[in-house]
Amino acid sequence: MEAIQEDLATLEPVPWLSNPATRVQVLRLDRVHPLISGNKWYKLRFYLETARSSGKKVVTFGGAYSNHILATAAACNQAGIPCAGIIRGEAPPQYSETLRDAVSLGMELHFIAREAYRQKQLPAALADTSCLVIPEGGYGIPGMLGAATMPFISGTFDRICCATGTGTMMAGLLHSAAKGTAVTGFSVLKNHKSLTQEVAALLPPSSPSGIIYHDFHFGGYAKYNPTLIRFMNELYAQTGIPTDFVYTAKLFYGVKAMLEQDFKTDRNILVIHSGGLQGNRSLPKGALIF
Template identity: 55%
Template sequence: MLSLSFPPPKVEAIPFYSNTGRQVFVLRADAIDPVISGNKWFKLRYYLAEAIQQHKTRIVTYGGAFSNHIIATAAACKAAGLACTGIIRGEQPLVLSHTLLQAQAMGMQLYFISRQDYAAKPVPGWVNPTTDYCIAEGGYGKTGAAGAATMVAGIEGFTHILCAVGTGTTMAGLITASPGTKVTGISSLKNNTALATEVAALTGTPAANVDILHEFHFGGYAKHKPELLFFMNKLFEQTGIPTDFVYTGKLFYGFHELLRQNYFVPGSKILLIHSGGLQGNLSLPKGTLMY
């Protein structure tokens, strides 16, 4: 039995947007834990429970040098008493990222493979099916989506839900958990049009009905521009909500632009999913952000 658990994330109104004719709220999944943050815990929870139920002793998973999933997995495995290994995209650098250093400090073993080899997500020969439990990059899969769905358990009455999209697992869970609500994803990846198909594969929803917007990526995954960083500081100044430049900063920026473009009809009740990942900001020069 998995004893690791967190309280349900709180839903908070954002008064800054109260004069727009729309009600705007944020699900503060970022606040449940400083490391096992946001949607990462919810995507992991059923995988870890299944691993323990099957008497596995090590989690093996995939991610990049700045992956929120990698650091969350390392922290969750430490808390759950499981060993873990991260298969990391790219050759081992001379200096590890903040993310990988922290994951390593929590007990995660790091196994680096070339980007070309990583693309195939190989299962290395040293993986032992008897003792090891493999989780896909970002927790992608129906088990991850089922966990993500619990993030909004009991939350109803919204006309729109917006979330950042990486693998699409969280979005799939939100779609499953919120029938009748329009779920919109803001992609953090540049021109990854396959995302709609990947979300559809987890939900049974036709890909044509999966609403993912691709114009707010600011150059691609983990890329940013001064305009985004300025917006993130301004958002924090006006609302007290911290965001990261990989996912949630782009989510809130995209929402702000959609609101300005009257994408949401007056009277809409909108929920933004703050999926955590603030550790990604550690790669920015000190003083870039005011929080």
């Protein structure tokens, strides 16, 4: 398997999003690895160090198309760490491509009922196993500290923008961004009003707070419509930057909209491309031009 290549996480100007007053650059974390993609590697790195030193099996949670599940399977495979994925819902007659890939990388899959999943219960098969549990999306102090090691985020920017699910990456940005840099999240979940508190819970009390927009989720997690798909194709045609419909497309769409509104006084904006392109495999074939 390919090694993580953090040196490929480069800054790339995006003239299509920029204007005469504001320069927009994207941090291409999607390039560091095809499976341990983008911010997933950074959120996992300290959890994996602990698992390796303790000899514990990694156990984590996700859905049938979860970027986090696939990234964890690939990272554990690369590090020689046994792992298991707790998957939301009943086992389907046929696994998604994401789950098939995770199994091929050595991850055990355990399917649990949705209510048990909400309570993050471990199945009986893991009850006697020495486990290191990684919360969904890498949420937790180790995940936040790992996200804080992403390159360039301590640079001189007026604003850093990211997609937010659990808020782990946003907390890492707040932890390491230079003083005076606004950190802005674009929530991909509908009505996730507790997100601000969940981000703050990972940080020291004196940490700066960020801004979260809740109007660019396109109906909720993993929801989309023709407008978002057209935007993804136009963004790629104009810039060569591929996005996924779950996270990064909603981020770029929101940034473009806000450049006409709240971001008018910014002169230098960094947008974090957090990877996760494999999620597009759930879209109808031919929907995207990339």
